[in-house]
Amino acid sequence: MSVATVENHLETLKSMLQGHGGPGFEQDIAGIAESAFRTYTPDVQRDTLGNVIATVSGEGAGVRPRVMLSAHMDEIALVVTKVDKGGFLRVWQSGGFDARTLVGQEVIVHGHEQLHGIVGSKPPHLTTPEERSQAAPLTDLFIDVAMPEDRVRKLVDVGSRVTLYRQTMDLLNDRISGKALDNRTSVAVILECLKALKSYHHSADVLAVATVQEEVGVRGAQTAAYGLRPDIAIAIDVTFADMPGQAPDESYKIGKGPAVCFGPNIHPKVFKGLQATATQLRIPYQLELSQGPTGTDARAFQITQSGIASGLVGIAIRYMHTSVETGSYNDIVDCGRLLAGYVASINQASVEELSCY
Amino acid sequence: MLLKQLTEAMGPSGFEDEVRNLLREQLSDKVDHMYTDVLGNLFAEKHSDKTGPRVMLDAHMDEVGMMIVHAEDNGLLRFRPLGGIDPRVLVSKPVRIGSEKRYGVIGSKPIHLQTMEERKKPLRMDQLYIDIGAQSKDEALAHIQLGDVAVFATEYAEIGERAAKAKSFDDRVGCSIVAEAMERQWQIPVTGVFTVQEEIGLRGATAAAYRINPDIAIAVEGTVCFDVVDAPSHGQSTVLGKGPALTVQDGQTLADARFLEFLIATAEKHNIPWQLRRVKGGSNDFGAIHKVREGIVGGAISVPVRYIHAPAQIISLDDYQASLQLVCAAITEIQEGRWNA
Numbered sequence: 035m036s037v038a039t040v041e042n043h044l045e046t047l048k049s050m051l052q053g054h055g056g057p058g059f060e061q062d063i064a065g066i067a068e069s070a071f072r073t074y075t076p077d078v079q080r081d082t083l084g085n086v087i088a089t090v091s092g093e094g095a096g097v098r099p100r101v102m103l104s105a106h107m108d109e110i111a112l113v114v115t116k117v118d119k120g121g122f123l124r125v126w127q128s129g130g131f132d133a134r135t136l137v138g139q140e141v142i143v144h145g146h147e148q149l150h151g152i153v154g155s156k157p158p159h160l161t162t163p164e165e166r167s168q169a170a171p172l173t174d175l176f177i178d179v180a181m182p183e184d185r186v187r188k189l190v191d192v193g194s195r196v197t198l199y200r201q202t203m204d205l206l207n208d209r210i211s212g213k214a215l216d217n218r219t220s221v222a223v224i225l226e227c228l229k230a231l232k233s234y235h236h237s238a239d240v241l242a243v244a245t246v247q248e249e250v251g252v253r254g255a256q257t258a259a260y261g262l263r264p265d266i267a268i269a270i271d272v273t274f275a276d277m278p279g280q281a282p283d284e285s286y287k288i289g290k291g292p293a294v295c296f297g298p299n300i301h302p303k304v305f306k307g308l309q310a311t312a313t314q315l316r317i318p319y320q321l322e323l324s325q326g327p328t329g330t331d332a333r334a335f336q337i338t339q340s341g342i343a344s345g346l347v348g349i350a351i352r353y354m355h356t357s358v359e360t361g362s363y364n365d366i367v368d369c370g371r372l373l374a375g376y377v378a379s380i381n382q383a384s385v386e387e388l389s390c391y
Numbered sequence: 392m393l394l395k396q397l398t399e400a401m402g403p404s405g406f407e408d409e410v411r412n413l414l415r416e417q418l419s420d421k422v423d424h425m426y427t428d429v430l431g432n433l434f435a436e437k438h439s440d441k442t443g444p445r446v447m448l449d450a451h452m453d454e455v456g457m458m459i460v461h462a463e464d465n466g467l468l469r470f471r472p473l474g475g476i477d478p479r480v481l482v483s484k485p486v487r488i489g490s491e492k493r494y495g496v497i498g499s500k501p502i503h504l505q506t507m508e509e510r511k512k513p514l515r516m517d518q519l520y521i522d523i524g525a526q527s528k529d530e531a532l533a534h535i536q537l538g539d540v541a542v543f544a545t546e547y548a549e550i551g552e553r554a555a556k557a558k559s560f561d562d563r564v565g566c567s568i569v570a571e572a573m574e575r576q577w578q579i580p581v582t583g584v585f586t587v588q589e590e591i592g593l594r595g596a597t598a599a600a601y602r603i604n605p606d607i608a609i610a611v612e613g614t615v616c617f618d619v620v621d622a623p624s625h626g627q628s629t630v631l632g633k634g635p636a637l638t639v640q641d642g643q644t645l646a647d648a649r650f651l652e653f654l655i656a657t658a659e660k661h662n663i664p665w666q667l668r669r670v671k672g673g674s675n676d677f678g679a680i681h682k683v684r685e686g687i688v689g690g691a692i693s694v695p696v697r698y699i700h701a702p703a704q705i706i707s708l709d710d711y712q713a714s715l716q717l718v719c720a721a722i723t724e725i726q727e728g729r730w731n732a
Binding site for chain 1: 523672
């Protein structure tokens, strides 16, 4: 008996989460993103920096609106700065780590071979109360790959990259936890959007982009937006979910729908369009307020070429930039549906209105 | 593989059931008699009909872990440690909770929202929560009971060169070595004792040694190893890959010099590498055993464990094999009458 298969990008997401790709070495993740995009369009390209760009054409002759949906695929990573005495590795960061979250962490060292490493910690038997009251800075941490120094020197160079090791875990309420939910959940949002978009007639060309090097300063976004010059560029990036000790306006809820950003970085008509779509489709959403350039790809989009109307949506995750980032796949699906509805609402007239104030 | 199964099993102090069941299954047809006592210690007896000194091999089954003590209104769980855990190693780690081994994660505030001052201070145990994905207290308590225990979610794997990583090598290496030694045939009575509650004060071994009242006791332990970059020689305790570590003095024991010399002579005779454990802190079950009844002679043989009591620990597989060899060589020497107290 044949069973209709429900297309779901959860497995694609999990393979991206368990894959490895920090700023500047996103190739493995780019490969997964590219094959997933190819289920929606044969037109998939890569630009000079390594951004993956998939074009899904809209309907109709003549000039069509161009809407860019962009999610960065890089994860925060470390880079080896020294192979120290005994073969222990010293590191610095590509992207912002809280060094306190690295102690005792398992990592993958991308040397000439992939090596499993552990960030060392001094056992409580040997630490003084004074030592326990200090949090070690990143420069004091070391990675142990459990092999003799001469072999480490053959396999690892200064400059070798290091990423977190974490198997993805399922929690209650369809929540998933692991590393790199920032921002591969947003690549999954684009895939869910493309899936939802198949049930619409849309005149806009959709430029689905997985960008590189966001974590070191939205670099991929800058060249991707320049090269594509879309009419509207929407960044999809994660935002902060609530936990004790966080400000109320930086505490969105997991499972309560995507966060839609409002503020000077966001074109007011793009925001209103997203809000109207959510209301119309009865998709729950949360209002995210920002007061300056956001820490996302939208920061670059807004001032690319002569300016691009920018938007920002994303799901809320807890424990951002740790190896136990936690979010909900339901939010990813809702965010994808919201974007599909918004894209379908765009026509050439609405694009022309973007410059009318 | 027994060591993989043992390290991935859940067994914080007082909750050693899964480890005990694994060991019982492993040894049931390889020893003469197995039983448990009122504390939950597991005894595996062999050759009790033979004459000669009665040897007790000890390894503790428990590991450091956590107990869930409260559910917050928002569904996050509060916990307290079972045994000695530095809260600094808990941040950003997954755990498995209760008999269902449900996943939970210990997260922390995103770096983006922290002040520079916050980043310099370690998070205290009372600032940490376990997140199982529950949205409310009621939902959390539908899946978790207060009093459920949790352990690190680390998987066993061989890494690097002749090394392995896992949680709870302290003291599943000892359990595995004692189990392997008990599978062999001996000419004297030997009892393998797998104890409970070592991490909260050598509790199980105290009662177990009283019951067995052996002529000689050897505790097999995973011990502190910090032979890492920038650690001064006197602060390393042991060196990975240099063989089993023998105790001179620790927090609970002044080694019996005669038995220490016997172990060293045995290692030398059988070409087994050995080293001395070079810190005073820490202890093992022998610290309790030697004070039981009128006193019991013996000592400890320890496998060096880097990052002991942390989620991901490292041992050398060569150290594991050498420690097993030394345990077996010591029994051989004893049964051949070369130990004369």
